[in-house]
Amino acid sequence: MSHASRVSRAPTAVFWLATLLGLFAIPLSLAKNHSPAQPANSTPPLRIPSDVAWTQETLTIISSGDSFRGLLLARRCNHCHGEEGFSSVPAYPNLAGLDRLSFWKQVEDFRSGKRISPIMQTIAEGLAARDSADLAAYYALLPTASDPLENRAFPQPMQDPSRATIAIRLIVFGDGQRGIPPCQSCHGPVSYVKGAPRLDVQNGTYLAEQLDHFSNGSRTNDINVRMRSIAIQLTAEEKTALSECYGAGLGPGANSR
Amino acid sequence: MKKRIGFVAAMAVVGLAFLSIRYYEVDLPIWHLLGGGKGLDPATLHLRGEFVESNLGAAEGPAGSVTVRMIAQQFVFVPQCIVVPADVAVTFRVTSADAVHMLSFLGTNYGLRAVPGEVNQATFTFTKPGEFKVPCHEFCGAGHYAMRGQLHVVPRDQFASLLPGERRTCEPR
Ligand SMILES: [Cu+2]
Numbered sequence: 001m002s003h004a005s006r007v008s009r010a011p012t013a014v015f016w017l018a019t020l021l022g023l024f025a026i027p028l029s030l031a032k033n034h035s036p037a038q039p040a041n042s043t044p045p046l047r048i049p050s051d052v053a054w055t056q057e058t059l060t061i062i063s064s065g066d067s068f069r070g071l072l073l074a075r076r077c078n079h080c081h082g083e084e085g086f087s088s089v090p091a092y093p094n095l096a097g098l099d100r101l102s103f104w105k106q107v108e109d110f111r112s113g114k115r116i117s118p119i120m121q122t123i124a125e126g127l128a129a130r131d132s133a134d135l136a137a138y139y140a141l142l143p144t145a146s147d148p149l150e151n152r153a154f155p156q157p158m159q160d161p162s163r164a165t166i167a168i169r170l171i172v173f174g175d176g177q178r179g180i181p182p183c184q185s186c187h188g189p190v191s192y193v194k195g196a197p198r199l200d201v202q203n204g205t206y207l208a209e210q211l212d213h214f215s216n217g218s219r220t221n222d223i224n225v226r227m228r229s230i231a232i233q234l235t236a237e238e239k240t241a242l243s244e245c246y247g248a249g250l251g252p253g254a255n256s257r
Numbered sequence: 258m259k260k261r262i263g264f265v266a267a268m269a270v271v272g273l274a275f276l277s278i279r280y281y282e283v284d285l286p287i288w289h290l291l292g293g294g295k296g297l298d299p300a301t302l303h304l305r306g307e308f309v310e311s312n313l314g315a316a317e318g319p320a321g322s323v324t325v326r327m328i329a330q331q332f333v334f335v336p337q338c339i340v341v342p343a344d345v346a347v348t349f350r351v352t353s354a355d356a357v358h359m360l361s362f363l364g365t366n367y368g369l370r371a372v373p374g375e376v377n378q379a380t381f382t383f384t385k386p387g388e389f390k391v392p393c394h395e396f397c398g399a400g401h402y403a404m405r406g407q408l409h410v411v412p413r414d415q416f417a418s419l420l421p422g423e424r425r426t427c428e429p430r
Contacts (some may be wrong), residue, residue: 012263043311043312044311044312044423044424045311046309046311047309047310047311048303048304048309048310049303049310050303051304053300053301053303053304054300055298055300055301173403174400174403175403176402176403176405177405178405179333179334179337179403179404179405179406179407180403181332181333181400181403181404182399182400182403184399185331185332185398185399185400185403186331186332186400190399191398191399191400193331193355223303223354224302224303224310224328224330224335224354225310225313225333225335225336226330226333226335229333229335229336229337229428230333232428232429233337233429
């Protein structure tokens with residue numbers, strides 16, 4: 001390397017360095033104007049759908065649940081939700097295999113009255129905050145596979161099996177034209193969003209009721225209107241088809257027959 | 258040897274230059290690291306702040322200005338159907354509850370990203386009344402391709418007659 005070339009290289013390095021700084025400095029300075037002050041507007045009365053938020057704290061509480069303690073506590077629930085988490089009354093939900101976040105959130109919402117159910121509110125009020133994490137841990141572990149006692153309401157054959165096509169199309173593909181995402185992209189088995197329960201081993205009668213409650217505004221505890229904005233777009237026939245199909249164990253992921 | 262160092266350095270700069278145009282993936286995190294951003298927690302949008310559910314939709318401000326607040330989340334926009342007046346400058350304020358999404362107003366050149374932890378704001382004027390699709394234009398997961406909202410642009414007087422005093426949307430009821 002000659003002396004001359006070393007001199008000529010120095011400005012090049014400075015040039016590159018400046019270029020580099022410039023490239024980051026411009027977008028970063030733009031970022032400063034990113035969220036200007038909020039314009040003044042009169043605000044309508046505050047409505048909070050649920051006191052539960054998926055913060056790190058909440059997730060820690062839920063994951064600390066002890067399933068053995070849950071097993072002991074579950075005696076209080078067996079009467080309605082079944083010995084093995086499968087109820088014998090079709091209007092009562094199955095809890096077997098329900099994901100912990102979903103379970104915990106619903107119990108909290110029953111307790112705070114954000115989800116209205118006179119039966120469950122009294123029961124939830126009788127549980128300590130720790131109990132619901134334990135119960136969630138226990139029910140999440142229950143198998144969804146076989147029915148040795150034959151005393152479950154699930155599965156129940158579809159009243160009109162020809163409706164299965166309507167249901168499967170919505171579950172698998174959704175309806176892009178109307179902005180209805182596939183049920184399986186939030187409720188599994190393809191992917192899950194936080195707090196969305198599995199539907200594949202749920203009783204049809206219960207599902208139909210909940211879909212109606214979401215669409216007529218009597219259940220409003222879903223965070224950021226997620227489930228309401230979907231349910232409100234479904235026709236009565238689609239709601240029946242979906243709940244019967246899931247309730248018959250025909251939803252993707254169901255392994256219980 | 259020196260030549261090789263120079264070459265590697267040049268490639269590194271080119272690589273970094275390429276990264277620096279990934280605004281949301283590179284610049285924004287750097288900005289956050291440097292202490293920028295007020296930190297809107299995507300997990301608590303429904304509890305406090307301007308994105309609580311009762312405040313979403315089109316709001317009429319002083320002097321007839323219109324502000325639309327929206328949340329994008331996997332895999333729905335809220336509100337799913339937004340209604341705005343024609344020929345009025347409409348300010349959109351959007352955020353995300355999870356991944357990065359992008360609203361794109363089909364039939365217009367307008368688009369806006371929704372980023373968790375950030376409020377993105379842009380002002381658009383829609384001149385043509387009608388109904389427009391608002392698909393999500395940033396891959397956000399399994400239900401992405403069905404993530405689609407709607408925009409209704411209505412004449413000004415019609416907009417004024419919609420549910421005065423409330424946040425306006427065109428969600429079915
Ligand atoms: Cu999206």
